[in-house]
Amino acid sequence: MKPRDRKDELAVAQDFRRQLQDRVGTRAPVKPREKIQKWFESDFGILSELAAKTLGDANYEGIVESLKKEVAATELASPHDEPLTRTILKNLCEEVEAACHEQGIPLRSGVAFGSTASMATEAARYPVFFTEASVITFSLGFLSFCSHASKLIAMSLPHKPAGTSFRIYFDIDSVFAHINANKDLKRQWMELIGAYAYGSGPTIVPSQGISGAPALTRIQLLASMERFAIAHEYAHHVADHGKRERASAEGDELGKLEEYEADFFAIRICRYLESKETARNFHLASGTGGVLLLKCLECVRRARHILVHGVDMTASHSHPETSARILAFDLIDEFLCEPNQQLYKHARDSFSAVVDRLWRGLQPLYVRMHKSGLRPI
Numbered sequence: 001m002k003p004r005d006r007k008d009e010l011a012v013a014q015d016f017r018r019q020l021q022d023r024v025g026t027r028a029p030v031k032p033r034e035k036i037q038k039w040f041e042s043d044f045g046i047l048s049e050l051a052a053k054t055l056g057d058a059n060y061e062g063i064v065e066s067l068k069k070e071v072a073a074t075e076l077a078s079p080h081d082e083p084l085t086r087t088i089l090k091n092l093c094e095e096v097e098a099a100c101h102e103q104g105i106p107l108r109s110g111v112a113f114g115s116t117a118s119m120a121t122e123a124a125r126y127p128v129f130f131t132e133a134s135v136i137t138f139s140l141g142f143l144s145f146c147s148h149a150s151k152l153i154a155m156s157l158p159h160k161p162a163g164t165s166f167r168i169y170f171d172i173d174s175v176f177a178h179i180n181a182n183k184d185l186k187r188q189w190m191e192l193i194g195a196y197a198y199g200s201g202p203t204i205v206p207s208q209g210i211s212g213a214p215a216l217t218r219i220q221l222l223a224s225m226e227r228f229a230i231a232h233e234y235a236h237h238v239a240d241h242g243k244r245e246r247a248s249a250e251g252d253e254l255g256k257l258e259e260y261e262a263d264f265f266a267i268r269i270c271r272y273l274e275s276k277e278t279a280r281n282f283h284l285a286s287g288t289g290g291v292l293l294l295k296c297l298e299c300v301r302r303a304r305h306i307l308v309h310g311v312d313m314t315a316s317h318s319h320p321e322t323s324a325r326i327l328a329f330d331l332i333d334e335f336l337c338e339p340n341q342q343l344y345k346h347a348r349d350s351f352s353a354v355v356d357r358l359w360r361g362l363q364p365l366y367v368r369m370h371k372s373g374l375r376p377i
């Protein structure tokens with residue numbers, strides 16, 4: 001067979017991605033580009049308001065304007081691609097690809113990246129057989145979950161003024177004193193995890209307004225969660241993971257190892273990206289963004305398990321237990337100097353403990369929902 005070049009292989013991967021989208025179908029309405037452009041024109045006020053809610057006091061008009069131009073210029077590789085999601089994903093994936101390129105990490109024949117209309121929280125990389133290319137997809141539910149969760153986490157952290165700036169407290173006692181003082185936050189956590197576990201998170205979790213210092217924290221958290229997730233999937237592509245005989249009696253040990261490897265790669269890429277940014281992002285550098293994403297996704301999986309079976313699960317089936325993965329982040333810190341090594345570990349452990357305590361509070365509520373007959377879609 002005549003060897004195909006990189007471009008041909010990427011085209012095969014794009015075709016495979018379209019087939020994967022077909023399998024999911026188009027449950028969420030696909031907005032054609034003209035419709036989005038029109039929406040930008042007619043609803044500029046609403047969009048600016050939405051951006052202001054998200055970004056607080058930042059220069060949101062400029063951001064809406066530049067996003068509008070980017071959406072207009074984004075090529076849609078598949079009829080199922082929704083232009084706004086495609087643009088956001090393109091920016092994120094190209095950033096990780098540039099980081100790989102600058103660090104001399106070969107991307108083989110490349111990646112056909114994109115989203116599916118699924119409401120579940122799925123991030124996946126598929127090898128494209130007989131090629132050196134991969135497909136990386138994120139479900140609508142996954143992207144929307146990062147957005148909702150980053151906002152609620154930021155709102156749950158006490159921010160106190162300190163000179164011209166502010167200090168964020170993330171030790172377990174301060175965070176719970178803040179959450180317990182605000183009934184709305186407890187309800188929102190129950191709704192967020194419950195709605196995504198039920199299977200319709202993107203459509204039923206309302207968009208909350210956020211402003212001031214928490215809005216800035218939210219942007220940093222969202223950026224670090226998304227970059228961690230994308231770099232993790234790129235790791236599976238770079239190392240060509242997943243080509244093995246599945247599931248032995250001892251469990252999929254090689255599969256677990258690949259998850260650790262992908263996390264290591266993701267943290268390193270995140271640290272590299274952070275070092276290039278003009279504004280520092282603690283969550284991107286320390287790995288707390290990744291920790292929070294993994295922990296919150298674990299809550300969704302466990303809540304779903306409860307809604308189906310009535311009881312909590314002890315370990316994840318396809319990924320090594322989340323706490324073991326997070327502990328392994330410590331090994332990557334060996335390359336850091338003090339005080340960062342201690343600081344980063346302390347922050348990751350603290351955030352991890354916060355989500356564990358949150359889960360202990362939420363778990364009985366989902367058991368009660370199961371008892372009253374609620375089952376996921």
Ligand SMILES: [Zn+2]
Nearest residue numbers: 232236259262
């Ligand atoms: Zn993985």
